[in-house]
Amino acid sequence: MDYKKYILPHIWDLKPYSSARDEFKGSDGVFLDANENPMGSGLDVNYNRYPDPLQWQIKGQIVAIKNCSVDEIFLGNGSDEAIDLLIRMTCTSNSSSIIICPPTYGMYEVSASINNIPLTKINLTTDYQLNTNAILKAIDSSTRLIFICSPNNPTGNLMNRADIYRILDTFKTGFIVIDEAYIDFSNEPSFIQELSKYPQLIVLQTLSKAYGLASLRLGMAFANPTIIQLFNKIKPPYNIGGATQHLVQNALKNRPFVKDSIQNIKFNKSQLIADLKHINGVLTIFHSDANFILVKFIRAQELFDYLISQKIIARNRSNVELCEDSIRITIGVESENKELIQKIRVFYTKDDV
Numbered sequence: 001m002d003y004k005k006y007i008l009p010h011i012w013d014l015k016p017y018s019s020a021r022d023e024f025k026g027s028d029g030v031f032l033d034a035n036e037n038p039m040g041s042g043l044d045v046n047y048n049r050y051p052d053p054l055q056w057q058i059k060g061q062i063v064a065i066k067n068c069s070v071d072e073i074f075l076g077n078g079s080d081e082a083i084d085l086l087i088r089m090t091c092t093s094n095s096s097s098i099i100i101c102p103p104t105y106g107m108y109e110v111s112a113s114i115n116n117i118p119l120t121k122i123n124l125t126t127d128y129q130l131n132t133n134a135i136l137k138a139i140d141s142s143t144r145l146i147f148i149c150s151p152n153n154p155t156g157n158l159m160n161r162a163d164i165y166r167i168l169d170t171f172k173t174g175f176i177v178i179d180e181a182y183i184d185f186s187n188e189p190s191f192i193q194e195l196s197k198y199p200q201l202i203v204l205q206t207l208s209k210a211y212g213l214a215s216l217r218l219g220m221a222f223a224n225p226t227i228i229q230l231f232n233k234i235k236p237p238y239n240i241g242g243a244t245q246h247l248v249q250n251a252l253k254n255r256p257f258v259k260d261s262i263q264n265i266k267f268n269k270s271q272l273i274a275d276l277k278h279i280n281g282v283l284t285i286f287h288s289d290a291n292f293i294l295v296k297f298i299r300a301q302e303l304f305d306y307l308i309s310q311k312i313i314a315r316n317r318s319n320v321e322l323c324e325d326s327i328r329i330t331i332g333v334e335s336e337n338k339e340l341i342q343k344i345r346v347f348y349t350k351d352d353v
Protein backbone atom coordinates (compact mmCIF):
# COMPACT_ATOMS: atom_id res chain seq x y z
CA MET A 1 0.00 0.00 0.00
CA ASP A 2 1.30 3.42 -0.89
CA TYR A 3 0.50 4.98 2.50
CA LYS A 4 1.52 8.46 1.42
CA LYS A 5 -1.49 8.61 -0.91
CA TYR A 6 -3.96 8.16 1.97
CA ILE A 7 -2.36 10.24 4.72
CA LEU A 8 -2.86 14.01 4.76
CA PRO A 9 0.28 15.61 3.28
CA HIS A 10 0.84 18.02 6.18
CA ILE A 11 0.83 15.04 8.58
CA TRP A 12 3.10 12.95 6.38
CA ASP A 13 5.58 15.85 6.24
CA LEU A 14 5.14 16.95 9.88
CA LYS A 15 8.27 17.55 11.91
CA PRO A 16 7.07 16.38 15.35
CA TYR A 17 7.82 17.98 18.70
CA SER A 18 11.01 16.57 20.14
CA SER A 19 10.64 16.21 23.90
CA ALA A 20 13.42 16.14 26.48
CA ARG A 21 12.83 12.41 26.93
CA ASP A 22 13.05 11.86 23.16
CA GLU A 23 16.42 13.53 23.07
CA PHE A 24 17.97 11.78 26.06
CA LYS A 25 16.73 8.28 26.84
CA GLY A 26 19.03 7.11 29.67
CA SER A 27 17.79 6.76 33.25
CA ASP A 28 21.01 7.61 35.11
CA GLY A 29 22.41 11.11 35.46
CA VAL A 30 21.66 14.60 36.63
CA PHE A 31 18.49 15.61 34.85
CA LEU A 32 18.42 19.31 34.17
CA ASP A 33 16.76 19.15 30.78
CA ALA A 34 12.97 19.14 31.29
CA ASN A 35 12.23 21.90 33.81
CA GLU A 36 10.88 19.37 36.30
CA ASN A 37 10.79 19.84 40.08
CA PRO A 38 13.86 18.05 41.49
CA MET A 39 12.34 17.98 45.02
CA GLY A 40 9.82 15.23 44.25
CA SER A 41 6.03 15.28 44.29
CA GLY A 42 4.82 15.38 47.88
CA LEU A 43 3.48 11.84 47.43
CA ASP A 44 4.67 8.43 48.59
CA VAL A 45 5.65 7.70 45.00
CA ASN A 46 7.32 10.48 43.06
CA TYR A 47 5.88 11.58 39.74
CA ASN A 48 8.06 14.65 39.27
CA ARG A 49 9.79 13.28 36.14
CA TYR A 50 8.15 13.17 32.73
CA PRO A 51 7.19 9.62 31.70
CA ASP A 52 8.50 7.55 28.79
CA PRO A 53 6.83 9.16 25.73
CA LEU A 54 6.67 5.84 23.87
CA GLN A 55 5.86 3.57 26.84
CA TRP A 56 8.38 0.87 25.84
CA GLN A 57 7.98 -1.22 28.97
CA ILE A 58 4.23 -1.62 28.53
CA LYS A 59 4.65 -2.32 24.84
CA GLY A 60 7.16 -5.05 25.70
CA GLN A 61 4.52 -6.69 27.87
CA ILE A 62 1.79 -6.31 25.25
CA VAL A 63 3.93 -7.97 22.57
CA ALA A 64 3.89 -11.16 24.62
CA ILE A 65 0.14 -11.01 25.27
CA LYS A 66 -1.04 -10.03 21.80
CA ASN A 67 1.55 -11.84 19.72
CA CYS A 68 2.52 -8.85 17.62
CA SER A 69 5.71 -6.85 17.20
CA VAL A 70 6.54 -3.81 19.27
CA ASP A 71 6.53 -1.45 16.29
CA GLU A 72 2.93 -2.44 15.52
CA ILE A 73 1.62 -0.93 18.80
CA PHE A 74 0.40 2.57 19.58
CA LEU A 75 -0.79 3.38 23.11
CA GLY A 76 -3.33 6.13 23.62
CA ASN A 77 -5.19 7.87 26.40
CA GLY A 78 -8.04 5.38 25.91
CA SER A 79 -8.86 4.03 22.47
CA ASP A 80 -10.85 7.22 22.00
CA GLU A 81 -7.52 9.01 21.52
CA ALA A 82 -6.57 6.55 18.76
CA ILE A 83 -9.93 7.12 17.03
CA ASP A 84 -9.41 10.89 17.03
CA LEU A 85 -5.77 10.72 15.88
CA LEU A 86 -6.68 8.36 13.05
CA ILE A 87 -9.30 10.76 11.76
CA ARG A 88 -6.87 13.66 12.04
CA MET A 89 -4.14 11.90 10.08
CA THR A 90 -6.37 10.69 7.24
CA CYS A 91 -9.32 13.04 6.81
CA THR A 92 -9.91 16.61 5.82
CA SER A 93 -13.35 18.17 5.73
CA ASN A 94 -13.45 19.11 2.05
CA SER A 95 -12.38 15.87 0.40
CA SER A 96 -12.60 12.93 2.83
CA SER A 97 -15.38 10.87 4.35
CA ILE A 98 -15.90 8.13 6.91
CA ILE A 99 -18.24 5.11 6.87
CA ILE A 100 -19.77 3.87 10.12
CA CYS A 101 -22.35 1.13 10.69
CA PRO A 102 -24.98 2.17 13.27
CA PRO A 103 -26.12 1.28 15.80
CA THR A 104 -22.53 1.37 16.98
CA TYR A 105 -20.12 3.05 19.37
CA GLY A 106 -20.94 6.75 19.48
CA MET A 107 -17.42 8.16 19.47
CA TYR A 108 -16.80 7.44 15.77
CA GLU A 109 -19.51 9.92 14.87
CA VAL A 110 -18.57 12.42 17.58
CA SER A 111 -14.89 12.35 16.59
CA ALA A 112 -15.83 12.75 12.93
CA SER A 113 -18.05 15.71 13.85
CA ILE A 114 -15.36 17.36 15.99
CA ASN A 115 -13.06 17.15 13.00
CA ASN A 116 -15.87 18.24 10.65
CA ILE A 117 -15.58 15.14 8.45
CA PRO A 118 -18.62 13.98 6.43
CA LEU A 119 -20.05 10.68 7.60
CA THR A 120 -21.85 7.97 5.63
CA LYS A 121 -24.02 5.75 7.79
CA ILE A 122 -24.73 2.24 6.56
CA ASN A 123 -27.02 0.72 9.17
CA LEU A 124 -26.50 -2.81 10.37
CA THR A 125 -29.06 -5.30 9.11
CA THR A 126 -32.00 -6.13 11.39
CA ASP A 127 -29.99 -9.06 12.78
CA TYR A 128 -27.20 -6.61 13.63
CA GLN A 129 -24.77 -7.74 10.95
CA LEU A 130 -22.83 -5.64 8.45
CA ASN A 131 -24.73 -4.72 5.32
CA THR A 132 -21.67 -5.55 3.28
CA ASN A 133 -23.16 -4.92 -0.15
CA ALA A 134 -24.33 -1.47 0.90
CA ILE A 135 -20.97 -0.66 2.51
CA LEU A 136 -19.07 -1.63 -0.63
CA LYS A 137 -21.49 0.37 -2.73
CA ALA A 138 -21.10 3.44 -0.51
CA ILE A 139 -17.32 3.54 -0.89
CA ASP A 140 -16.16 6.31 -3.17
CA SER A 141 -12.95 8.20 -3.84
CA SER A 142 -13.44 10.30 -0.68
CA THR A 143 -13.73 7.31 1.69
CA ARG A 144 -10.71 7.23 4.00
CA LEU A 145 -11.93 5.27 7.02
CA ILE A 146 -14.44 2.50 7.65
CA PHE A 147 -15.19 1.76 11.30
CA ILE A 148 -16.31 -1.77 12.17
CA CYS A 149 -17.01 -2.58 15.81
CA SER A 150 -16.84 -6.29 16.64
CA PRO A 151 -18.18 -7.30 19.12
CA ASN A 152 -20.39 -4.32 18.52
CA ASN A 153 -21.51 -1.80 21.11
CA PRO A 154 -24.46 -1.54 21.91
CA THR A 155 -25.73 -4.75 20.27
CA GLY A 156 -23.08 -7.03 21.80
CA ASN A 157 -22.57 -9.40 18.87
CA LEU A 158 -19.57 -10.19 16.71
CA MET A 159 -19.74 -9.22 13.06
CA ASN A 160 -19.54 -12.16 10.65
CA ARG A 161 -15.87 -12.72 9.92
CA ALA A 162 -16.50 -13.47 6.25
CA ASP A 163 -18.12 -10.03 5.82
CA ILE A 164 -15.11 -8.31 7.38
CA TYR A 165 -12.75 -10.22 5.08
CA ARG A 166 -14.85 -9.22 2.09
CA ILE A 167 -14.44 -5.55 3.01
CA LEU A 168 -10.72 -6.02 3.70
CA ASP A 169 -10.26 -7.74 0.34
CA THR A 170 -12.10 -4.98 -1.52
CA PHE A 171 -11.35 -1.61 0.08
CA LYS A 172 -7.70 -0.65 -0.35
CA THR A 173 -7.86 3.09 -0.87
CA GLY A 174 -8.17 4.00 2.81
CA PHE A 175 -8.17 2.30 6.19
CA ILE A 176 -10.43 -0.22 7.87
CA VAL A 177 -10.63 0.12 11.63
CA ILE A 178 -11.81 -2.92 13.55
CA ASP A 179 -12.67 -1.91 17.10
CA GLU A 180 -12.19 -4.95 19.30
CA ALA A 181 -12.83 -3.31 22.70
CA TYR A 182 -14.82 -6.39 23.78
CA ILE A 183 -12.87 -9.12 21.97
CA ASP A 184 -11.61 -10.71 25.20
CA PHE A 185 -15.15 -11.78 26.06
CA SER A 186 -15.70 -13.48 22.70
CA ASN A 187 -14.49 -16.82 21.40
CA GLU A 188 -13.08 -15.43 18.15
CA PRO A 189 -9.45 -14.59 17.45
CA SER A 190 -8.41 -10.98 17.08
CA PHE A 191 -7.77 -9.47 13.66
CA ILE A 192 -4.32 -8.43 14.96
CA GLN A 193 -3.02 -11.63 13.39
CA GLU A 194 -4.14 -10.33 9.96
CA LEU A 195 -2.06 -7.13 10.04
CA SER A 196 0.69 -8.47 7.80
CA LYS A 197 -1.85 -9.53 5.19
CA TYR A 198 -3.87 -6.31 5.19
CA PRO A 199 -1.72 -3.14 5.28
CA GLN A 200 -4.85 -0.97 5.46
CA LEU A 201 -6.05 -2.66 8.68
CA ILE A 202 -6.02 -0.95 12.08
CA VAL A 203 -7.20 -2.89 15.13
CA LEU A 204 -8.28 -1.09 18.29
CA GLN A 205 -8.34 -2.67 21.71
CA THR A 206 -8.50 -1.29 25.24
CA LEU A 207 -7.57 -2.13 28.82
CA SER A 208 -10.87 -0.56 29.95
CA LYS A 209 -12.97 -3.72 29.73
CA ALA A 210 -11.60 -7.21 30.45
CA TYR A 211 -8.46 -5.82 32.10
CA GLY A 212 -10.48 -3.73 34.55
CA LEU A 213 -8.47 -0.53 34.04
CA ALA A 214 -11.03 1.92 32.64
CA SER A 215 -9.94 4.68 34.99
CA LEU A 216 -6.28 4.47 33.96
CA ARG A 217 -7.15 5.27 30.32
CA LEU A 218 -5.06 2.96 28.18
CA GLY A 219 -6.18 2.18 24.65
CA MET A 220 -4.22 0.32 22.01
CA ALA A 221 -4.03 0.57 18.24
CA PHE A 222 -2.32 -2.18 16.28
CA ALA A 223 -1.24 -1.44 12.72
CA ASN A 224 1.57 -1.47 10.22
CA PRO A 225 4.70 0.27 11.65
CA THR A 226 4.30 3.13 9.15
CA ILE A 227 0.89 3.97 10.64
CA ILE A 228 2.22 3.58 14.17
CA GLN A 229 4.97 6.08 13.42
CA LEU A 230 2.36 8.55 12.25
CA PHE A 231 0.36 8.08 15.47
CA ASN A 232 3.53 8.76 17.45
CA LYS A 233 4.30 11.82 15.40
CA ILE A 234 0.96 13.53 16.04
CA LYS A 235 0.11 12.42 19.59
CA PRO A 236 0.74 14.77 22.51
CA PRO A 237 4.34 14.00 23.59
CA TYR A 238 3.51 12.48 26.99
CA ASN A 239 0.01 11.13 26.30
CA ILE A 240 0.19 8.33 28.88
CA GLY A 241 0.92 9.60 32.39
CA GLY A 242 3.58 8.06 34.59
CA ALA A 243 1.08 6.81 37.18
CA THR A 244 -0.86 5.02 34.46
CA GLN A 245 2.30 3.49 33.00
CA HIS A 246 3.41 2.31 36.41
CA LEU A 247 0.05 0.76 37.33
CA VAL A 248 -0.51 -0.79 33.91
CA GLN A 249 2.88 -2.51 34.07
CA ASN A 250 1.88 -4.08 37.38
CA ALA A 251 -1.61 -4.99 36.20
CA LEU A 252 -0.33 -6.71 33.06
CA LYS A 253 1.69 -9.07 35.26
CA ASN A 254 -1.53 -10.33 36.84
CA ARG A 255 -2.81 -12.44 33.97
CA PRO A 256 -4.88 -14.76 36.21
CA PHE A 257 -7.04 -11.79 37.27
CA VAL A 258 -8.02 -11.08 33.66
CA LYS A 259 -8.65 -14.73 32.88
CA ASP A 260 -10.80 -15.19 36.00
CA SER A 261 -12.70 -11.96 35.37
CA ILE A 262 -13.58 -13.04 31.86
CA GLN A 263 -14.68 -16.46 33.06
CA ASN A 264 -16.79 -15.01 35.89
CA ILE A 265 -18.38 -12.36 33.69
CA LYS A 266 -19.30 -14.96 31.09
CA PHE A 267 -20.81 -17.20 33.77
CA ASN A 268 -22.74 -14.29 35.32
CA LYS A 269 -23.97 -13.33 31.86
CA SER A 270 -25.43 -16.79 31.27
CA GLN A 271 -27.12 -16.66 34.71
CA LEU A 272 -28.55 -13.22 34.04
CA ILE A 273 -29.87 -14.32 30.66
CA ALA A 274 -31.44 -17.42 32.22
CA ASP A 275 -33.18 -15.26 34.84
CA LEU A 276 -34.37 -12.68 32.30
CA LYS A 277 -35.96 -15.41 30.20
CA HIS A 278 -38.48 -16.01 32.98
CA ILE A 279 -39.66 -12.43 33.13
CA ASN A 280 -42.85 -11.48 31.30
CA GLY A 281 -41.81 -8.03 30.18
CA VAL A 282 -38.70 -9.27 28.38
CA LEU A 283 -39.24 -9.39 24.63
CA THR A 284 -35.80 -10.23 23.21
CA ILE A 285 -32.39 -10.92 24.68
CA PHE A 286 -29.94 -10.31 21.87
CA HIS A 287 -26.96 -12.59 21.49
CA SER A 288 -23.90 -11.14 23.19
CA ASP A 289 -20.18 -11.81 22.71
CA ALA A 290 -19.36 -8.97 25.11
CA ASN A 291 -19.61 -8.08 28.81
CA PHE A 292 -23.07 -6.59 28.37
CA ILE A 293 -26.39 -7.60 26.88
CA LEU A 294 -28.93 -5.66 24.90
CA VAL A 295 -32.47 -6.51 25.98
CA LYS A 296 -35.75 -5.45 24.43
CA PHE A 297 -38.45 -4.84 27.04
CA ILE A 298 -42.12 -3.97 27.13
CA ARG A 299 -42.25 -0.26 28.16
CA ALA A 300 -38.46 0.01 28.20
CA GLN A 301 -38.38 3.74 28.94
CA GLU A 302 -40.58 3.33 32.03
CA LEU A 303 -38.56 0.36 33.21
CA PHE A 304 -35.36 2.34 32.74
CA ASP A 305 -36.76 5.25 34.80
CA TYR A 306 -37.94 2.85 37.49
CA LEU A 307 -34.51 1.22 37.68
CA ILE A 308 -32.89 4.64 38.05
CA SER A 309 -35.31 5.44 40.89
CA GLN A 310 -34.08 2.21 42.50
CA LYS A 311 -30.47 3.30 41.97
CA ILE A 312 -29.80 0.73 39.26
CA ILE A 313 -28.18 2.44 36.33
CA ALA A 314 -28.32 0.74 32.95
CA ARG A 315 -27.95 2.35 29.52
CA ASN A 316 -31.17 3.25 27.78
CA ARG A 317 -30.80 2.66 24.03
CA SER A 318 -34.56 2.96 23.31
CA ASN A 319 -34.09 6.04 21.17
CA VAL A 320 -31.35 4.52 19.03
CA GLU A 321 -32.42 3.36 15.57
CA LEU A 322 -32.68 -0.46 15.43
CA CYS A 323 -32.52 -0.64 19.24
CA GLU A 324 -36.07 0.54 19.92
CA ASP A 325 -37.33 -0.36 23.42
CA SER A 326 -33.96 -1.78 24.33
CA ILE A 327 -31.74 -1.33 27.35
CA ARG A 328 -28.05 -2.20 27.45
CA ILE A 329 -27.08 -3.92 30.66
CA THR A 330 -23.47 -4.37 31.76
CA ILE A 331 -22.89 -7.70 33.50
CA GLY A 332 -22.31 -7.01 37.19
CA VAL A 333 -21.23 -9.25 40.04
CA GLU A 334 -23.72 -11.92 41.08
CA SER A 335 -25.40 -9.84 43.82
CA GLU A 336 -25.83 -6.86 41.47
CA ASN A 337 -27.38 -9.03 38.79
CA LYS A 338 -29.76 -10.60 41.33
CA GLU A 339 -30.79 -7.15 42.54
CA LEU A 340 -31.43 -6.08 38.97
CA ILE A 341 -33.59 -9.14 38.29
CA GLN A 342 -35.54 -8.61 41.48
CA LYS A 343 -36.27 -4.96 40.59
CA ILE A 344 -37.32 -5.86 37.04
CA ARG A 345 -39.68 -8.51 38.47
CA VAL A 346 -41.18 -5.95 40.85
CA PHE A 347 -41.64 -3.48 37.99
CA TYR A 348 -43.58 -5.91 35.84
CA THR A 349 -45.66 -7.51 38.63
CA LYS A 350 -46.59 -4.14 40.13
CA ASP A 351 -48.03 -3.02 36.82
CA ASP A 352 -49.36 -6.44 35.87
CA VAL A 353 -48.14 -6.65 32.28
Ligand SMILES: Cc1ncc(COP(=O)(O)O)c(C=O)c1O
Pocket residue numbers: 077078079080081105149152153179181182205206207208214217218219
Ligand atom coordinates in the same frame (compact mmCIF):
# COMPACT_ATOMS: atom_id res chain seq x y z
C1 LIG B 1 -16.57 -0.17 21.12
C2 LIG B 1 -15.80 0.72 22.02
N1 LIG B 1 -14.64 1.21 21.61
C3 LIG B 1 -13.91 2.01 22.39
C4 LIG B 1 -14.35 2.36 23.65
C5 LIG B 1 -13.53 3.32 24.46
O1 LIG B 1 -12.56 2.68 25.15
P1 LIG B 1 -11.49 3.49 26.00
O2 LIG B 1 -11.96 3.41 27.42
O3 LIG B 1 -10.22 2.74 25.76
O4 LIG B 1 -11.45 4.89 25.47
C6 LIG B 1 -15.56 1.87 24.12
C7 LIG B 1 -16.04 2.27 25.45
O5 LIG B 1 -17.09 1.97 25.91
C8 LIG B 1 -16.31 1.03 23.28
O6 LIG B 1 -17.50 0.55 23.66
